[in-house]
Amino acid sequence: MYKEILLKNNLTVICESLNHLRSVSVGVWIGSGSRNETIQNNGVSHFIEHMVFKGTLRRTAQELACELDSIGGQINAFTGKDCTCFYTNTLDTDIDIAIDVLADMLFNSLFDQEHIEKEKQVILDEISLYEDDPEELVNYLLTESIWSDGPLGFPILGTRESVNNINREILFDYMATHYIPDNCIISVVGNFDEKQLIDLIEEKFGFWKPMNYCRYYLEQPKFKSHFVYKEKDTEQTHLCIGFRGYPMRDSRVYSLMLLNNIVGGSMSSRLFQKIREESGLVYSIYSFPNSFRDCGMYTIYAAANPQKVNNVISGICAEIENLLKNGISSTELTRSKNQLKGNFILGLDSTAARMGAIGKSKVITGFVRSPSEVLEMIDNITYDDIMETARWVFDGKNMGIAVLGSTPISEACIDHYL
Structure with a gap:
């Protein structure tokens, strides 16, 4: 059975203990994605997802990559319309490393201007790759046309123009609004000790200040026949x-x-x-x-x-x-x-x-x-x-x-x- 724990800072932890396994998966979920963006900053959710892998105050980009590789684990992330997720899959004995790395990426990422400019080119190449795939492209054309009255029709990657306009200030402003405990869920499934898990999450995420996040500005999307x-x-x-x-x-x-x-x-x-x-x-x-x-x-x-x-x-x-x-x-x-x-x-x-x-x-x-x-x-x-x-x-x-x-x-x- 799942168990929910609400921390003092309004961060929700939902976990399921499977003690017969040797693995554990941890996900940090932000309840915002591309539909929370504007035309001007479209693609910012996906851009942040990339940037947190580019180095922190404690780890270089290479050290972040090696940290999970060296214990046989995996770390990855994805951006959707409604949410963004950063997740790991490791042995149960390495859950402390997984949670430490995830917290380090979310709270201590450098967002170095040089890396931002480099990542723009990476994402522009990703857009080109996406456009070269007709199956993906026609699905996007349909989504864009049906939800053309609002941000649900925005491309998750952003447009070339919006990606080129993203800067450090835009990234930090978006994170300050959306990357808050009230808008976050940590989900954990696998073999773990519940008390140790909560103590570890409290240690790494407990200082995060709540902001009473609300989604009042999300309009009900209107389906358009087109x-x-x-x-x-x-x-x-x-x-x-x-x-x-x-x-x-x-x-x-x-x-x-x-x-x-x-x-x-x-x-x-x-x-x-x-x-x-x-x-x-x-x-x-x-x-x-x-x-x-x-x-x-x-x-x-x-x-x-x-x-x-x-x-x-x-x-x-x-x-x-x-x-x-x-x-x-x-x-x-x-x-x-x-x-x-x-x-x-x-x-x-x-x-x-x-x-x-x-x-x-x-x-x-x-x-x-x-x-x-x-x-x-x-x-x-x-x-x-x-x-x-x-x-x-x-x-x-x-x-x-x-x-x-x-x-x-x-x-x-x-x-x-x-």
């Missing part, structure tokens, strides 16, 4: 179709996950079997839900020969219409439940995955569901629940399309669906 086409010299045309999804805290996310397994989330799904296996229209086609703090999106991706794209779109829409008209079979429902539960249970074997799940859930939603609660919720989902979800997601009114490739698509074809 078509966007970007010309790019690619052999295949890449396509994303986006629909509404559920917020992370909404229990219906599990119904959407089950629906996704049936629609396009696996090799046995309808889209894979119909569009790829039977029709041979694509090599790659899949779907996935994405949940944020207060909204969500459901995406279908496909890559096809430019001459076949209209047929692919028609085929996808036909499968959706068939599902809405004729429903799903009891076999599909059972298989989807077993698939979702099996994937979930397999993920519990990893301390890193468990740490990530509870940390992300707590920092974004404010609560954590136990494994038994999740499995029970999946079991209790009915045929009617999934069909209600399908009718809400595929309502015919909230739908966006993004296309990337060298051959434009007929607007008449797109207008038929939007």
